[in-house]
Amino acid sequence: MTDAPHTLLAPGANLAALRNTRGLSRTQLARQAGISASLLSRIEAGDRALAPAVAAALGKPMGLSMADVLGRASVSQGDEQRVAALHSAIRDYDLPGRHEVHENGILAALETARQHRDAAEVDRLLALLPQLLRSATTYAHDVNTVDAWMALSEVYSTVYWLAARHRWMDMAELAVTRQRWAVEQKPDPLGVAIAARDRAGAYLNGGDFEGGLTIVDRAIAQAQSGLSGQERAFAVGVLNLRGMTLAGRLHDKQEGRREAERHIASAWEAAEWFDDRDWHRHNMIFGPRNTTTHVLATRLDLGRPREALEVAEDLDTALTGLPATRVGPTRMNLARAQLDVGDRDGALESLSAAWDAAPQMARIHPTAREVFRVLSSLHRRSKPELLRLSKLSGISL
Incomplete structure (x- = not known):
């Protein structure tokens, strides 16, 4: 290949x-x-x-x-x-x-x-x-x-x-x-x-x-x-x-x-x-x-x-009826937007929702992986949810 x-x-x-x-x-x-x-x-x-x-x-x-x-x-x-x-x-x-x-x-x-x-x-x-x-x-x-x-x-x-x-x-x-x-x-x-x-x-x-x-x-x-x-x-x-x-x-x-x-x-x-x-x-x-x-x-x-x-x-409401292939990436984008305005807790919540909606997609999606990397870098103390996402993503804290 x-x-x-x-x-x-x-x-x-x-x-x-x-x-x-x-x-x-x-x-x-x-x-x-x-x-x-x-x-x-x-x-x-x-x-x-x-x-x-x-x-x-x-x-x-x-x-x-x-x-x-x-x-x-x-x-x-x-x-x-x-x-x-x-x-x-x-x-x-x-x-x-x-x-x-x-x-x-x-x-x-x-x-x-x-x-x-x-x-x-x-x-x-x-x-x-x-x-x-x-x-x-x-x-x-x-x-x-x-x-x-x-x-x-x-x-x-x-x-x-x-x-x-x-x-x-x-x-x-x-x-x-x-x-x-x-x-x-x-x-x-x-x-x-x-x-x-x-x-x-x-x-x-x-x-x-x-x-x-x-x-x-x-x-x-x-x-x-x-x-x-x-x-x-x-x-x-x-x-x-x-x-x-x-x-x-x-x-x-x-x-x-x-x-x-x-x-x-x-x-x-x-x-x-x-x-x-x-x-x-x-x-x-x-x-x-x-x-x-x-x-x-x-x-x-x-x-x-x-x-x-x-x-x-x-x-x-907008996501109601849409498949996981749309729900997951949209939650990832919401997390990125929240991160850009300094809302770290909101970004972590949205990223977690993206993982819950489409875990296999989140594992390979660059936005999910990148938002997690930045969140784990910015949080001075590890949160339980960060630890969970670290295990799911394979990205070390």
Whole structure:
């Protein structure tokens, strides 16, 4: 595998290790990245959380992606074998198997994968995906229908999701390429929009936020012309959610705010089609509730934690009905916002809630690991909850 090595370090500590390996001083790296040396020093010391946009800026002078700086999640030896099996299945994208695959079996396996993903059961999803991908490949080639190719595209979308969560960037980028290929065999406008959304996600993970925004804007125009009604609102909505996330991480915060507000306004307009109930389609979620979680994260990425906290005032209501894959990261972002305004106790409470909602995701998510690192550094006395999270995360106090 060509990805960067696994790391047990939280992102800020991983950044320090990468910088030291390259023989760069803090002053040198900060100057090349266009950030202050004092900010870099605070991040490495554990006094400030490493934000994704800052990770992207610091990675560029070292020839690293944002995902490299945040650190590739570690996996067990058994999971390494499953990752290799998944790589093999992706390589064989145009080699259907000889065994017969029945529609009922594919639909049942897809539903199981959806359940594992919604519950953030990362280990079960990884165990299921290699064979599911091979079966879906065979089925799509055999029956050659729109629904069959959409099913295969959905499997590749889930592969991308899993790879991106672990920062396996070679697999993530290959998955979105295969996803687009699958959906183009029998084009479905909604599938095309979802594939573009995931492709823009690969740009996001790599730190190329401008490139990702280009993909999003082009896909929105295509969805607006190729779809109608709620399907168009859904496609445009999920693309705008990706767009606001990308915009929030632009290095130029003035431009980022302008672009983010454009995508936020468009997302809210699309969300009006769904009243108070979000739609779930092909592992995508869109509606007012998921829009709220993305606006919170975007305000935070723009360096406006107090605005993020304002969005979170009725967060329990917003999270009602959303899967663990949205609840966990949103609680992590709330913890980061609280940390940024000096509310350490609130941040610890929110981080604990994130672990309770999605423990397997929290274990590998850079925000959860980074917020814990900073909290453990700032608290002069160990709290029982910090000790619990230390054991769960594998990060020493």
